[in-house]
Amino acid sequence: MTAQPDLDQPSAHARELVRGAYDVHIHVAPDVMKRRIDDVSLAERFAAVGMAGFVLKSHYLPTAERAEVVRRARPGVDALGAITLNASVGGLNPIAVEIAGRGGARFAWLPTVDSANQRACQAEEPAGAKPPMWARLQADLAEAGMAADPVEVLDADGKVLERTRQVLRLLARHDMTLATGHLHQDESAAVIDAALDEGVRRIVVTHPEFTSQRIGVRRQRALAGRGALLERCFTTPYTGKVSWEVWLGNIREVGPEHSVISSDLGQPFNPPVEDGLALSADRLLEAGFTDAEVRRMTVHNSRWLVGAEPLPDAPSGR
16 A cells, blocks of 8 residues: 555546535644645635635644634635644643633644554554654654653543543533544543533544554444544545545445545645545545535535534535
8 A cells, every 4th residue: 555646636526516615624834844835825725716614733732813813814714723632732731722712712632642542553654654744743852852641531440531521521611523633442432422421512533544543444333323423534545544445435334424524634745735625525426425425524514513504505414
């Protein structure tokens, strides 16, 4: 399995199918590592192709204030802020979550690069796969003696920590979307149950096909049965971390109604961010998914996750 070598151009039909979509997972400048494009320029490109908005994800810094600046600089494109609960914000830090919520953040990722699962993962990238850009930064921090302890969400008995529940209560209070980050599938299941108990309304399982997660179809179905959406990131197969066959097969097995497509783009060596959902749409169409299924995964489910108004063609049921 090798990474995709060329930068394909999305079809006009795919472009039209993803009009009105949000990309709920992107990495753009300003950031602590080199990115392909900055957030204001990306908003201009989203407007040009008819997409509604995007969620600004950083592994290291909250982005709510950035998002507000982008919205003012480019009215009409809905840039949304987020927080990721890694060591740089104090891990499971209720104060950081409260401030992010008050500042308008719409998404909160549980630990990613500092999750216990990511730290413990011994899985090797498939041959030819491009490693994530954050891996070098994490190595630099460790070499400089600044490797933080893993951010745990469960106790030694596998029960959800009270600190985790406090964070979940804050997400519910601010009506923020919970993303599971790089948790182990067992951790995700426990936290999703706790999130539902605490009143969180929107939950997404972050790229279940990613190297450190590899969540199987049976467990994916169980998580979907709890009401969570499964996030299908374009970069996971595009950069060779999993085959397109597995990525597409998991969507089919679990059901398009339970999937949301995002790009996870912004890296200098990958396609333009504004092309990610349309390129995904072309892959899905080639694999036999219908226009309605593609539009549900890219447009309607992404709009539901960010709390946007449903479009007139949105299916009922969510």
